[in-house]
Amino acid sequence: MLIKFRGRFDFSSHPYEIGHSVFRNKKLEDNFFIDRLYELASDEHKAFYNFHLAHYLVRNPEGEEKFFLKVDKTMNRRIGFYSANNPSAWGYSSIIDKLSTLDTFREFLDTIDLWSVNTSIEKIFRQKDDEIEMLIGKVKDLQSKLDxxxxxxxxEKIAIHGGELPVFMDLMHQVKGLVLPNGNRLLTTQGFSPWYKMIAKNFVHGEKPIPLATAQNYFSSPGSLKYIFIAEKDRGFDIVPVRPEVQNSH
Known part of the structure; x- marks a missing residue:
């Protein structure tokens, strides 16, 4: 049994459960399922389907496809049955209403058809063409941004003389700390990453790249265990302002 029936003599069942509270014939679960579907608004179709799917997956954790195929087959059979009726026959107006509900539910099933059960080869090709066109558009956009x-x-990268990385890093700290006469910093950033990323990207130490982590450790918080302290003996220059009123807060 795929569908969740209401319990016998259960008069306060979940609104999505199917079947009669007293007399039940579980062989007719397809009929009960569709009869309950007729009573629901279209915006409840997804919740109704998921309610019974969840019930089925409790005992069949890998059975999502099987459940879908079962419901899909039931819909196709019922739509085929009603579509074969004579449009001039008495009571056909009620059949039109039922077909409308079934068609709407059929459209919902198409949106969750992960297995392309009802998708023609032509439709699959169209979908793939649309996906390719979308991806080409994304590639062009990315290429434009890359350009x-x-x-x-x-x-090429700027080479720092071998063994003089601390000297260079000290200069960068001095530049970072320069203060103008009006009290504003000459250069401002919200954090340290623009500094160490700029250095790792644009400079080499001797002939070797400067690892991003190494550059970052020169600019991390002094309280960090990874912070690289520049000793006085490793410094090479002091940036001295031309105008005395310009300061260096380094």
Whole structure:
């Protein structure tokens, strides 16, 4: 049994449970399922389906596809049955209402059809063509952004003389701390990452790249265990302002 029936003599069952509270024939679960579907608004179709799917997955954890195929087959059979009725026959107006509900539920099933059960080869090709076109558009957009970025990429990196990385890092700290006569810093950032990323990207130490983590450790908080302290003996220069009123807060 795939569908969740209401309990016998249960007069306060969940609104999505199916079947009669006294007399039940579980062989007719398809009929009960569709009869309850007729009573629901279209915006409840997803919740109704998921309610019975959850019930089925409790005992069949890998059975999502099987459940879908069962419900899908039931819908196709019932739509086929009603579609074969004579449009001139008495009571056909009620059949139109039922077909409308079934068609709406059929459309919902198409949106969750992970297995392309009701998808024609032509439709699959159209979907793939649409996906390819979308991906081509994304590639073009990314290429345009990459081209803009590459405008600012240098053809080579600036080399720091071997063994003098602390000297250079000390100079960067001094530049970072320069203060103008009006009290404003010459250079401002919200954090340290622009500094160490700029250095790791644009400079080499001797002939070797500067690891991002190494550059970061020079600019991390002095209280950090990874912070690289620059000793006085490793410093090489002091940036001295031309105008006395310009300061260096380094």
């Amino acid at each position: 803009d970025i590459m405008k600012y990429e240098a053809s």
